[in-house]
Amino acid sequence: MLSLWLNVLASGILLGLVYGLVALGLTIIFGVMRVVNFAHGEMVVFGVYIGYWAVRLWDAPIIVAAAIAAVVMFFFGYLLEALIVKRFVNRPHHYQFIVFIGLSLLFSGVLLVAFGPDPRPSASLLSFRTVSLGFVTLDLARLQAAITAGVLIALLGVYLRFSSLGRALRAAADNRLGGLVVGLNIPRVYAVTFGIGAACAGVAGALISPLFDAQPYLAVDFTLLAFVTVIVGGLGSFSGALLGGLVIGVAEAIAALMFTPSMKTALPYALLIIILIFRPRGFFGAKEI
Amino acid sequence: MQKRFDGGPEIKRWLAGAMVFIVLAFVGSSADPYFISLMTIVLLFTFLGQSWNLMLGIGGQLSIGHALFVGLGAYSVGVLYVKYGISPWIGLFLGMIIAGSVGAALAWLSFRFEVRGIYFALLTIAAAEFARIMFSGWEFVGAMQGLFFPAPTGAIEFSMLRGGARFYYFVALALAALGIIGTELISRSYLGYVWRAMRDDEPAARALGVRTFRHKILVISVSAAAAAAGGGVLGLVQGSIFPDSIMGMGLSVDVLIGPVVGGLGTTFGPLIGSLAAIPLNHLMSAIGDNLRIPGLNNIAYGIVLILVVWFLPDGIWPAIVRLCKAIQAPSRLWLPHLRKAEE
Numbered sequence: 001m002l003s004l005w006l007n008v009l010a011s012g013i014l015l016g017l018v019y020g021l022v023a024l025g026l027t028i029i030f031g032v033m034r035v036v037n038f039a040h041g042e043m044v045v046f047g048v049y050i051g052y053w054a055v056r057l058w059d060a061p062i063i064v065a066a067a068i069a070a071v072v073m074f075f076f077g078y079l080l081e082a083l084i085v086k087r088f089v090n091r092p093h094h095y096q097f098i099v100f101i102g103l104s105l106l107f108s109g110v111l112l113v114a115f116g117p118d119p120r121p122s123a124s125l126l127s128f129r130t131v132s133l134g135f136v137t138l139d140l141a142r143l144q145a146a147i148t149a150g151v152l153i154a155l156l157g158v159y160l161r162f163s164s165l166g167r168a169l170r171a172a173a174d175n176r177l178g179g180l181v182v183g184l185n186i187p188r189v190y191a192v193t194f195g196i197g198a199a200c201a202g203v204a205g206a207l208i209s210p211l212f213d214a215q216p217y218l219a220v221d222f223t224l225l226a227f228v229t230v231i232v233g234g235l236g237s238f239s240g241a242l243l244g245g246l247v248i249g250v251a252e253a254i255a256a257l258m259f260t261p262s263m264k265t266a267l268p269y270a271l272l273i274i275i276l277i278f279r280p281r282g283f284f285g286a287k288e289i
Numbered sequence: 290m291q292k293r294f295d296g297g298p299e300i301k302r303w304l305a306g307a308m309v310f311i312v313l314a315f316v317g318s319s320a321d322p323y324f325i326s327l328m329t330i331v332l333l334f335t336f337l338g339q340s341w342n343l344m345l346g347i348g349g350q351l352s353i354g355h356a357l358f359v360g361l362g363a364y365s366v367g368v369l370y371v372k373y374g375i376s377p378w379i380g381l382f383l384g385m386i387i388a389g390s391v392g393a394a395l396a397w398l399s400f401r402f403e404v405r406g407i408y409f410a411l412l413t414i415a416a417a418e419f420a421r422i423m424f425s426g427w428e429f430v431g432a433m434q435g436l437f438f439p440a441p442t443g444a445i446e447f448s449m450l451r452g453g454a455r456f457y458y459f460v461a462l463a464l465a466a467l468g469i470i471g472t473e474l475i476s477r478s479y480l481g482y483v484w485r486a487m488r489d490d491e492p493a494a495r496a497l498g499v500r501t502f503r504h505k506i507l508v509i510s511v512s513a514a515a516a517a518a519g520g521g522v523l524g525l526v527q528g529s530i531f532p533d534s535i536m537g538m539g540l541s542v543d544v545l546i547g548p549v550v551g552g553l554g555t556t557f558g559p560l561i562g563s564l565a566a567i568p569l570n571h572l573m574s575a576i577g578d579n580l581r582i583p584g585l586n587n588i589a590y591g592i593v594l595i596l597v598v599w600f601l602p603d604g605i606w607p608a609i610v611r612l613c614k615a616i617q618a619p620s621r622l623w624l625p626h627l628r629k630a631e632e
Contacts, residue, residue: 036411093406094351097353098545098550098594098597099599101591102592102598103595105587105591106587109585109586109588112583113582113583227411227414235411266423269416269418269419272415273416
């Protein structure tokens with residue numbers, strides 16, 4: 001019994017790290033630009049398709065697929081910000097909401113036209129292999145995804161803290177006007193931010209491509225999951241996104257063990273409401289939003 | 290204060306409104322059934338848009354999960370009528386009470402610690418999704434199989450709110466008129482002034498003695514109750530209730546597209562916006578289905594939404610008003626600074 005619980009806990013933590021990466025993308029974009037990316041789930045699904053095709057066409061290892069997704073999605077996010085999103089950064093939230101809903105409809109439409117509505121199971125054999133570590137038996141695909149996500153989160157944290165661009169990002173997040181005064185190139189910082197956010201989503205998508213069937217309709221679920229994760233962790237907080245991802249991942253895994261499947265999907269929301277009763281701004285929420 | 294684009298003296302505006310509704314009533318008594326059913330949906334979303342607009346335009350609180358309240362209203366009507374044969378009037382009333390209380394609870398939960406803005410908006414989405422998933426798994430309300438109203442016999446039963454397509458058109462028309470008049474009356478009442486003051490500057494309103502915490506809860510629960518009434522009628526009109534369509538994120542989006550596209554804070558904005566957006570969506574879906582390319586409608590609708598917000602930042606209705614003024618005095622077209630000075 002104990003080993004069953006340990007297994008469930010471990011697989012929850014592993015998937016939670018990937019959720020954390022998705023949420024990190026959302027939270028970085030929000031923290032710097034004060035924009036909520038409602039098309040985040042579509043970006044995750046782009047990543048899933050990149051992973052799917054990389055494995056299918058070149059039989060690429062999942063790390064390579066993730067690297068491709070990172071590069072492609074970074075430029076995608078960069079261009080999207082520079083061409084469209086930047087025009088709406090200073091508009092009220094409900095206008096941004098409509099724009100992002102428009103983008104998300106557009107993206108899911110493109111995915112539907114390109115790949116059709118049917119789910120495509122991954123060609124990767126990774127999800128059938130396991131690693132045994134004493135008490136727990138881990139699914140190799142999850143383990144690889146989690147390690148990659150964990151390393152990336154750590155690298156991103158170091159990069160944001162110590163590189164000059166990372167400092168610029170944090171400065172713009174703290175005080176946009178101040179950043180402009182000291183000569184930050186705010187439009188470029190915003191475009192890079194959006195690129196990083198999109199890359200996080202894309203990489204997470206590529207990493208989970210062996211676990212989920214590639215399907216355009218996954219996008220809404222991922223968007224909502226990312227929202228719940230960042231609200232639980234605290235919108236705009238780096239460590240909050242990570243912790244939120246772990247909490248949601250573990251909660252989902254435990255719920256899958258104890259309840260019916262529909263309860264499993266409802267649990268993150270129930271958890272969110274419970275957490276908001278006690279910590280209204282999430283674990284690491286900023287004082288003023 | 291939000292700018293008023295409707296312009297013109299009081300009496301003229303009421304007359305113009307009355308004219309619009311007389312025309313719509315004529316349309317209802319003559320047009321063909323397909324057009325009637327499309328217009329019924331347009332009018333219902335006009336009303337839902339009004340209810341949403343009450344919350345943001347007057348109360349200053351953004352909701353992107355209005356499907357929660359719409360769904361609660363629809364399910365109250367559906368469960369009482371389909372399971373127990375109780376009149377939808379009672380269902381509507383009950384739905385308004387339930388949605389109002391849920392809205393108040395949500396507001397209380399969030400505003401206790403000054404959580405507001407986008408945080409509150411995300412919370413409304415999360416609550417709507419939670420409700421959708423719960424209703425999808427709840428056998429008593431039909432779960433994923435949904436609830437079906439018995440097919441209409443065509444006979445009009447006012448006490449049971451049952452009738453044909455034309456009957457529901459007039460119900461929706463009455464509801465839309467009620468929404469416009471109600472919004473007007475509320476915004477002129479004591480509550481309207483208090484809520485607008487709170488929207489514009491909350492600390493200042495509080496300094497003047499407005500209990501903003503209570504008023505925020507009140508405005509959200511009034512808006513939620515109105516949305517539930519619209520949802521109840523929407524369920525009756527559609528003849529069936531499924532959790533994914535009545536509580537899904539798509540419905541929340543449809544509710545707010547009308548007012549934002551039409552013009553926020555204007556009386557006719559939600560009507561014009563719904564009139565533009567809903568038929569467009571149907572048209573795109575029909576084209577996509579005909580060409581057998583799923584997703585084509587999403588692409589077209591998505592692009593149109595982005596373009597409208599991009600090029601008509603105030604919405605369609607203010608643009609029409611400006612165009613009319615420009616026709617009256619053409620100099621405004623090439624002397625935009627005059628227009629600016631006036632506004």
